[in-house]
Structures are given as structure tokens and as C-alpha cells.
Amino acid sequence: MGYMSELIGACGQRSIGIAAMMNKGVTPEMFARLPTKDGKPVQTNHPAFVYGHLSIYPARLLEMAGEDPSAVALPEEQLALFTPKAECLDDPEGTIYPPMPDVMQRFMDGYTKALQRFGEWDDAKLAGPHQGAEAYQKLAPTLGIAATFFLTTHMAMHLGQVSAWRRFMGLGSVFG
Amino acid sequence: MGELSEVIWANAVRTCEIGKALARDIPIENFARLPMGEGGPIFMNHPAFVYGHLSLYPARVLKMAGLNPQLAAVPYWYEEVFGSGTICRDDPFAEIYPDKNEIMGQFDRSLGVTADLVRQLPDEIMEETHTMSPEFGSMLLSLGAAAEYLLNNHPMFHLGQVSAWRRCMGLEAAQW
Numbered sequence: 001m002g003y004m005s006e007l008i009g010a011c012g013q014r015s016i017g018i019a020a021m022m023n024k025g026v027t028p029e030m031f032a033r034l035p036t037k038d039g040k041p042v043q044t045n046h047p048a049f050v051y052g053h054l055s056i057y058p059a060r061l062l063e064m065a066g067e068d069p070s071a072v073a074l075p076e077e078q079l080a081l082f083t084p085k086a087e088c089l090d091d092p093e094g095t096i097y098p099p100m101p102d103v104m105q106r107f108m109d110g111y112t113k114a115l116q117r118f119g120e121w122d123d124a125k126l127a128g129p130h131q132g133a134e135a136y137q138k139l140a141p142t143l144g145i146a147a148t149f150f151l152t153t154h155m156a157m158h159l160g161q162v163s164a165w166r167r168f169m170g171l172g173s174v175f176g
Numbered sequence: 177m178g179e180l181s182e183v184i185w186a187n188a189v190r191t192c193e194i195g196k197a198l199a200r201d202i203p204i205e206n207f208a209r210l211p212m213g214e215g216g217p218i219f220m221n222h223p224a225f226v227y228g229h230l231s232l233y234p235a236r237v238l239k240m241a242g243l244n245p246q247l248a249a250v251p252y253w254y255e256e257v258f259g260s261g262t263i264c265r266d267d268p269f270a271e272i273y274p275d276k277n278e279i280m281g282q283f284d285r286s287l288g289v290t291a292d293l294v295r296q297l298p299d300e301i302m303e304e305t306h307t308m309s310p311e312f313g314s315m316l317l318s319l320g321a322a323a324e325y326l327l328n329n330h331p332m333f334h335l336g337q338v339s340a341w342r343r344c345m346g347l348e349a350a351q352w
Binding site: 003004007008010011014015018035036037038039042043044045123126127139140142144145148149152153154156157158159160161162163164165167168 | 179180183186187190191194211212213214218219220221299302303316317318320321324325328329330331332333334335336337338339340341343344
């Protein structure tokens with residue numbers, strides 16, 4: 001393991017740990033619900049959408065590294081639900097999003113496997129280019145910067161949304 | 177400049193830009209307001225608290241790296257109102273928190289200065305064990321991991337809270 005992968009991997013592990021903590025007290029019934037304010041839904045991201053959306057990126061990272069992403073890829077039918085352009089929908093009947101255990105299992109499994117593979121990349125590989133699309137080349141010119149984005153930055157932003165969603169739903173802080 | 181510090185710098189700069197984009201169209205008068213739910217205020221973090229809180233940490237990174245923390249220091253009393261463990265309060269009359277421009281200036285300056293200084297550090301320093309207390313995170317033992325967390329993961333988590341707060345306050349998704 002290179003030092004860069006050790007460093008970024010540590011932050012990634014912490015992110016996964018926080019992701020698991022964020023589900024404390026969340027029930028399957030509320031997992032895919034939008035909060036309401038003044039009788040109207042608030043168009044913020046609920047956990048089903050967040051964890052499903054995040055589950056796209058372990059495969060994306062492996063693709064960018066030139067590796068086989070199939071072990072962590074989302075099923076085709078779920079990609080449309082969770083793509084960045086998809087709208088997060090209220091799902092009171094549980095007919096739109098996969099059940100909470102399935103979403104969480106795929107999330108944890110995907111990131112655990114991606115981090116394992118990531119840990120095998122040396123610093124030279126991480127300091128080099130990646131095979132991502134042009135938009136990713138602008139966002140992150142090296143594989144290491146792209147990996148930190150997917151394993152830490154991007155995940156942290158969406159977990160912050162779950163943190164705020166928890167408060168909407170009457171749940172407390174998971175810290176302290 | 178090392179490869180690790182380059183990654184940490186790139187992430188911190190992007191995080192700073194996302195932070196500023198999320199705040200850009202927030203009216204000054206709403207910056208320190210808690211959203212009101214059907215049963216009263218929703219106790220989530222508002223932008224004044226988030227950006228003030230995030231302004232505390234860059235100086236700690238400099239201190240950990242053996243650099244002068246004064247270069248990123250914020251007013252001493254920020255710790256009292258924004259420190260970890262303090263409660264985010266509704267501030268309709270601007271009696272508790274500084275105004276938006278003051279807080280955003282501190283956020284931008286402290287994070288920007290620190291990112292630029294960290295960028296100049298060699299990787300050997302990033303691999304050293306830092307001196308923060310163990311409860312900070314047993315997985316983030318090196319300066320590099322701690323810097324990556326404090327300049328990227330931690331801010332992005334709180335910026336995700338701002339993202340959700342925006343929706344609750346009727347603002348659209350921010351563009352960056």
C-alpha cells in the first residue's frame with residue numbers, strides 16, 4: 001500500500017463509519033420520505049436517495065482506475081433512480097426505491113470493496129491520470145484527487161444532507 | 177510540494193469554492209435563522225453556525241503542521257459561539273452571530289490561507305503523527321490524514337447540512 005492510499009483510505013473508512021452512524025434511529029418507513037414544512041414536501045435528499053446515489057461511485061472509481069467495476073456496479077434499473085440528474089422522490093408506499101436493507105447493503109458492500117481495491121494502488125498510480133470522462137478530468141486531474149472526491153468529499157456532502165434530514169424528521173444528532 | 181499535499185490542497189480549494197457557492201444567494205437576514213417547522217424551530221445547523229464553525233479548524237491544521245496558526249486565526253470568541261459542542265441558535269435580531277459577510281470572510285481566508293500553506297509541505301511531514309488528542313479520531317493519526325479530514329471531509333459534511341437548509345428555506349440547489 002502506498003502512503004497516499006493509506007491516508008485517503010483512512011478518511012474513506014471514517015466516512016463509511018459516519019455513513020453507518022447516520023442511520024441510527026432511521027426506520028424503513030421513513031427512509032425514503034421527504035420531510036414536510038407548511039404542509040408541503042421539502043425537496044431535500046432523503047437517505048434512500050443519498051445512499052443509493054452514493055452507491056454509483058465505487059464502480060465509477062474502479063472504471064477510472066482501469067479496473068473491472070462489475071463486482072460493485074449498481075443494477076441497471078437502479079442507475080436511473082440514483083443518477084445525479086434524478087429527482088429525489090417521496091416514496092410513502094415503498095414502490096419507488098429499493099428497501100432500506102438492500103440500499104444499505106449495496107452501499108456498504110460497494111465502498112468496502114472499492115476501498116480494498118484502492119488500498120492496493122501505489123502512489124505512482126494515484127499521482128497519475130485516470131480514465132474518467134472530460135468532466136472528471138477537469139474536476140480531478142489525477143486518480144488520487146478523483147479517489148478522494150468519491151471516497152470522502154462527495155460522500156461527506158451527501159451525509160451532511162442526511163444529517164439535516166434527520167433533524168427535519170425529529171431524530172437527534174448521532175455525534176456525542 | 178509533495179504529492180499528498182497537492183491532493184489535500186486541491187480538495188480544500190474545491191471545498192472552499194463549493195462553500196462559497198452554497199452561501200452566495202442566501203439573504204443576509206436569513207443567514208443565522210433556523211427553519212420553522214409545524215411544531216417550532218427545526219434544530220439543525222444554519223449557515224452562520226456552519227461557516228463560523230468551519231473557520232475554527234484551519235488554524236488547528238497549521239498548528240499541527242508546526243506552522244504559525246495565527247495566519248488562519250479567527251477572533252478568539254469564535255470558539256465560544258462556534259466551537260464543537262456549542263448549540264446552533266436561532267438569531268433573528270443578529271444578537272448572537274457576526275453577519276454573513278464577516279463570517280464568510282473568515283471562512284474563505286482561513287481555509288484558503290491554510291490550503292496554500294499545506295500545499296508547500298513535503299510528503300514526509302504529512303506522514304508524521306500529529307499531536308491532536310486521540311478522541312479526534314484514532315483512524316486519522318498522521319498529519320496528512322488529519323489535514324485531509326479537517327480541510328475537506330469535515331467541511332463538506334457541514335456544507336451538506338447547508339445544502340439541506342437551503343431547501344428548507346425555499347432556495348434552489350446551488351450551482352458550482
